[in-house]
Amino acid sequence: MSQFDNVSIKQSANIYFDGKVTSRSLTFSDGTTKSLGVMLPGAYEFGANEEELMEIVSGKLELLLPGSEWQTIIGGESFGVPANSSFKVKVIEITDYTCHYIK
Amino acid sequence: MSQFDNVSIKQSANIYFDGKVTSRSLTFSDGTTKSLGVMLPGAYEFGANEEELMEIVSGKLELLLPGSEWQTIIGGESFGVPANSSFKVKVIEITDYTCHYIK
Known part of the structure; x- marks a missing residue:
């Protein structure tokens, strides 16, 4: 199982959509x-x-990126999101994700 | 907001109760x-x-520790759990917690 070392983590969770x-x-x-x-x-x-x-990391979702079609994404796959945009997802199976913010 | 520094974190989440x-x-x-x-x-x-x-950290729950009565715990409060035991909770409001494992 991969891990991230030498990081700082905020104690409080970010909580969205109830x-x-x-x-x-x-x-x-x-x-x-x-x-x-x-x-x-x-x-x-x-x-x-x-x-x-x-x-x-794991799970399954349908993804709609700006100007694109709905596509299925599963664990082990990734997708890019342009700056100053938004994207829609329909989560089918509990999805564990890592969001890498690109400077 | 408090944070933990210089830690390692597994990339995969622990997922329980669906x-x-x-x-x-x-x-x-x-x-x-x-x-x-x-x-x-x-x-x-x-x-x-x-x-x-x-x-x-935040939230509200009812707690039942071994040999105890139901009690209400809210954000900012803590409770101890003995080794080799179990405890029941009824979560009333979304609860953000930190579990410190005592060596």
């Missing part, structure tokens, strides 16, 4: 940040200020 | 471990191999 999406914010020694989250089945829309790489 | 309870496992440089978790409203029972200190 707890159906929750995450933890990590800061790395080089100043970069990631969030580790869990999405329960449901439909959600997320805004992205910065460019993001969404790594799906 | 995602209604999830947590992340942290390892500190001194070898001690903690888990940061979120419990959604519902009734759960947890086993404790090691002695634990459960710190409730």
Whole structure:
């Protein structure tokens, strides 16, 4: 199982959509940040200020990126999110994700 | 907001009760471990191999410890769990917790 070392983590969780999406914010020694989250089945829309790489650790979802078609994403796959955009997901199976914020 | 520094965190979440309870496992440089978790409203029972200190960061729950009465715990409060025991909770409001494992 992979892990991240030498990070700082906020003690308080980020809680969205009545707890159906929750995450933890990590800061790395080089100043970069990631969030580790869990999405329960449901439909959600997320805004992205910065460019993001969404790594799906496990689970299954349908994804709609701006100007694209619905596509299925499963554990082990990733997708990029442009800065200043938003994306929709329909979570089919509990999804564990890592959001890498691209500086 | 308090944070933990210089920790290692497993990338995969711990997922229990169909995602209604999830947590992340942290390892500190001194070898001690903690888990940061979120419990959604519902009734759960947890086993404790090691002695634990459960710190409730935010939320509200009813707690039943072995040989005790039901009691209400809210954000900012903590409770101890003996090693090799179990405890029941009825989560009333989404609860963000830190479980400190006592060596």
